[in-house]
Amino acid sequence: MAxxxxxxxxxxxxxxQEVGELLDLNHIPWYRTEAxxxxxxxxxxxxxxxxxxxRAKALMATYQAERTQRMRAAHEASVRDGTAQTFSGLFRQRPFYVIAVLLGMIAAAALVLLPFVLLRG
Structure with a gap:
C-alpha cells in the first residue's frame, strides 16, 4: 500500500526533483501525484x-538538514552581495503590486476589527 x-x-x-533523485539513488520505488x-x-x-x-524518512531528514544549510548559505551570500530581495527593491520593481497588497492587508484588518469598534461605541 502506498x-x-x-x-x-x-x-x-x-x-x-531532488527528492525524486534521492529516492531513485537509494532504490526506493515512488511516484508523484500532481496538484x-x-x-x-x-x-x-x-x-x-x-x-x-x-528508511525514506531518515533519508528525508538528512536531505532536509543539508538543504536548509545550503539555502541559508545561499541567502546569506545574496545578502552579502546585495542581490537579496528587499521590501524597497520589490517596491521599486512592482510599486502597484506592493500598494495593492498593503491596501488589502489594511482592509482585512479593518474588517476584522470593525465589529469590536462598533460594539464598543
Missing part, C-alpha cells in the same frame, strides 16, 4: 511500499 512521503504544498520544483486543477490537493510524493517508509 504511503505519502512529501506533500508538495509550497514545495518548489527543484526540491521535488488538482481547483487547488484542493497539492500533489505529493508517495512511496509504493510501506516498508520503505522508515
Amino acid at each position: 504511503k505519502l512521503l512529501l506533500n508538495l504544498r509550497n514545495v518548489g520544483d527543484d526540491e521535488s 488538482s486543477p481547483w487547488g484542493i490537493s497539492h500533489g505529493g510524493i508517495w512511496l509504493r511500499d510501506n516498508d520503505d517508509h522508515p
